Amino acid sequence: MAGNTSEVDMMAAAREAQWSAAAFMGPGAVKLVAPAKVNLVLAIGARRPDGYHNADTVMHALALHDTVYLRIEAATADEVAQAAAAAAAAGRDDVALGGPADNLLVSIDLADRTGAAGSIAAADNLAFIAADRLARAVGWEDPAHVQLRIEKHIPAQAGLGGGSSDAAAVLVGLAAQWGLAADDERVGECARALGADVAFFLHGGCAQLDGVGEVLRRRLTSSKRAVVLVKPAAGVSTAEAFRRFDEAPLAVPDEVLKAIENADDAAEVPLFNNLAAASEALLPELSAVRAWLAERVGAENVLLSGSGSATYALADSFSQASALATAASAEGWWARPTTLSGLRAAQVPGR
Ligand SMILES: C[C@@](CO)(OP(=O)(O)O)[C@H](O)COP(=O)(O)OP(=O)(O)OC[C@H]1O[C@@H](n2ccc(N)nc2=O)[C@H](O)[C@@H]1O
Numbered sequence: 001m002a003g004n005t006s007e008v009d010m011m012a013a014a015r016e017a018q019w020s021a022a023a024f025m026g027p028g029a030v031k032l033v034a035p036a037k038v039n040l041v042l043a044i045g046a047r048r049p050d051g052y053h054n055a056d057t058v059m060h061a062l063a064l065h066d067t068v069y070l071r072i073e074a075a076t077a078d079e080v081a082q083a084a085a086a087a088a089a090a091g092r093d094d095v096a097l098g099g100p101a102d103n104l105l106v107s108i109d110l111a112d113r114t115g116a117a118g119s120i121a122a123a124d125n126l127a128f129i130a131a132d133r134l135a136r137a138v139g140w141e142d143p144a145h146v147q148l149r150i151e152k153h154i155p156a157q158a159g160l161g162g163g164s165s166d167a168a169a170v171l172v173g174l175a176a177q178w179g180l181a182a183d184d185e186r187v188g189e190c191a192r193a194l195g196a197d198v199a200f201f202l203h204g205g206c207a208q209l210d211g212v213g214e215v216l217r218r219r220l221t222s223s224k225r226a227v228v229l230v231k232p233a234a235g236v237s238t239a240e241a242f243r244r245f246d247e248a249p250l251a252v253p254d255e256v257l258k259a260i261e262n263a264d265d266a267a268e269v270p271l272f273n274n275l276a277a278a279s280e281a282l283l284p285e286l287s288a289v290r291a292w293l294a295e296r297v298g299a300e301n302v303l304l305s306g307s308g309s310a311t312y313a314l315a316d317s318f319s320q321a322s323a324l325a326t327a328a329s330a331e332g333w334w335a336r337p338t339t340l341s342g343l344r345a346a347q348v349p350g351r
């Protein structure tokens with residue numbers, strides 16, 4: 001039985017390697033890095049009439065990242081329409097049609113590397129929504145097949161911004177492929193409209209944002225400090241965390257706001273998150289993760305990232321982060337050692 005399983009795994013791995021090489025080598029294929037983030041500070045304020053909350057946040061990119069491959073194949077309008085009809089008839093949900101003239105047939109191959117495979121229909125994938133929105137914003141009407149392969153190392157519903165970062169990477173990749181300037185304001189507008197987290201990933205590193213968390217205020221000097229991420233199997237829905245927050249909103253102490261304003265360097269930012277209590281109320285296991293980490297690195301170095309369900313702890317060294325990840329895995333939690341980083345959603349040079 002064990003022999004069979006490993007044979008099957010090897011076949012799957014070989015097929016996947018072949019698929020990947022065949023589809024994404026050669027002209028027109030690009031490789032993009034889509035980093036995760038943590039919120040060093042998440043200071044949630046008042047609820048606005050549109051349902052979103054004012055948020056003052058300091059985000060930091062991580063070395064942990066998804067990898068997004070993008071390949072565009074020119075096609076005729078008829079070919080796109082026929083392929084879309086065939087995919088719909090076959091009930092395929094890995095393909096979605098977008099663009100201002102229904103001119104982009106986007107296929108998404110999601111390869112899970114987190115060990116917690118979740119399937120997302122292409123039409124719901126933020127990577128597709130990003131492509132669709134950007135094509136509409138710039139009036140890109142050329143018919144084409146857009147092939148995306150997303151290797152997911154960032155778990156979903158973790159507060160690590162994986163979906164948002166994939167979306168930012170697609171914006172960056174398509175903008176380059178379509179000859180838009182790197183700072184074309186329509187790219188930034190699409191990012192801000194896609195969700196509160198997407199805009200950060202266009203800047204990356206360490207940055208302070210306000211608005212609902214999508215408006216860049218300023219950049220801070222980034223850090224390379226080692227970090228361990230620990231996440232229970234269950235995720236937290238961001239929308240639900242905010243609903244719970246509204247039942248008992250927690251104010252942000254003035255000292256926190258002052259400390260953010262005075263910090264020029266990520267290392268000077270005190271960790272703070274007034275959404276964490278709402279997420280802990282939704283998922284009590286988060287308190288256990290927090291207590292477990294606090295005992296090992298001190299409570300001041302431990303925080304829930306965004307709405308969770310990943311908690312991060314700043315470690316003294318990468319080997320300490322690795323040892324903590326091993327011990328946390330033994331508790332049954334998903335855990336990874338990584339570092340804070342200066343990464344942003346970007347094309348890998350030479351690809
Ligand atoms: C809380 C934060 C902190 O970085 O991150 P995550 O934990 O999701 O990673 C973000 O503000 C989330 O950003 P993002 O994940 O892009 O959320 P969105 O899709 O924009 O919003 C999901 C839902 O959360 C609520 N929401 C989000 C942001 C905000 N400032 N106020 C809100 O009330 C809204 O109900 C919205 O419908």
Ligand SMILES: Nc1ncnc2c1ncn2[C@@H]1O[C@H](COP(=O)(O)OP(=O)(O)O)[C@@H](O)[C@H]1O
Nearest residue numbers: 124125126156157158159160161162163164166
């Ligand atoms: N490319 C994607 N990767 C992960 N999740 C995605 C993606 N596109 C859409 N989603 C949806 O968005 C939800 C939240 O995204 P996620 O990356 O988990 O961010 P966060 O935990 O930071 O809010 C997921 O539960 C999933 O349903």
